[in-house]
Amino acid sequence: AQSVTQPDIHITVSEGASLELRCNYSYGATPYLFWYVQSPGQGLQLLLKYFSGDTLVQGIKGFEAEFKRSQSSFNLRKPSVHWSDAAEYFCAVGEGSNYKLTFGKGTLLTVNP
Amino acid sequence: GAGVSQSPRYKVTKRGQDVALRCDPISGHVSLYWYRQALGQGPEFLTYFNYEAQQDKSGLPNDRFSAERPEGSISTLTIQRTEQRDSAMYRCASSMTGAREKLFFGSGTQLSVL
Numbered sequence: 524a525q526s527v528t529q530p531d532i533h534i535t536v537s538e539g540a541s542l543e544l545r546c547n548y549s550y551g552a553t554p555y556l557f558w559y560v561q562s563p564g565q566g567l568q569l570l571l572k573y574f575s576g577d578t579l580v581q582g583i584k585g586f587e588a589e590f591k592r593s594q595s596s597f598n599l600r601k602p603s604v605h606w607s608d609a610a611e612y613f614c615a616v617g618e619g620s621n622y623k624l625t626f627g628k629g630t631l632l633t634v635n636p
Numbered sequence: 637g638a639g640v641s642q643s644p645r646y647k648v649t650k651r652g653q654d655v656a657l658r659c660d661p662i663s664g665h666v667s668l669y670w671y672r673q674a675l676g677q678g679p680e681f682l683t684y685f686n687y688e689a690q691q692d693k694s695g696l697p698n699d700r701f702s703a704e705r706p707e708g709s710i711s712t713l714t715i716q717r718t719e720q721r722d723s724a725m726y727r728c729a730s731s732m733t734g735a736r737e738k739l740f741f742g743s744g745t746q747l748s749v750l
Contacts, residue, residue, distance in 0.1 A: 566744065
C-alpha cells in the first residue's frame, strides 16, 4: 500500500529565510505527487503537482518541488519565506486509478518576524 | 457556487445520535470526495463519486457510515449511532474529472461526539 512520510511535524523559520519541507513516499509505480497547504479555518489548497516529465515543478506562491525517484522524495522548497506562508503543509501521493490520494500527517510551518 | 460549501461548520452531538453532513461542490464538477481528518493527521480517504455513482467506498470505516449524491451535485455523508471515535474534521472536495486534476476542498465540518 502506498504511504507518505513527512518527517518534520513542526518547522520554524525566520521571514526571508529559505525553506525546505521533506516528503518521502512509498509506491510501487510512478507516483502522482502533490503538495497542499491548509491555512487555519480554510480548506486545503493545491500548491503544485507532479505527474511526469521535468522533475522540478513550479507552483503557486513561489513554491517549487523536486521529484527524486532514487530517494523516493518530493521535497517542497521556497527561497524566501513570507509571514503569510505560515500554515500546515501536506504532501500526498495519488494512485494510478486517478481518484484516491494518500496524505502525509503534515508539517506545521511557523514564520518568525 | 464559487467554492465547495460544507454545512454545518460545526456539529456537536451526543453519542448514539445520527448526523448528516452536507457538501455542495463547485458547479459542474463531476467528481466528489469525502475525507476525514483527525487531529494531527492528514486527510484520510472515505469515499468517491463520479456524477451520482459511488465509485469507491472502501475508506468508510464501517457500516454506520454512508454517503449519497442522488442528483450528481450535493452530497450527504451520514453517520448513524455516532461514537466518540467519530469525532474529526470531515472534508469534502470536488474536481472536474479526477484527483489528478486540482482538488478543491471545502472548509470542512468539525464533528464532536460527546
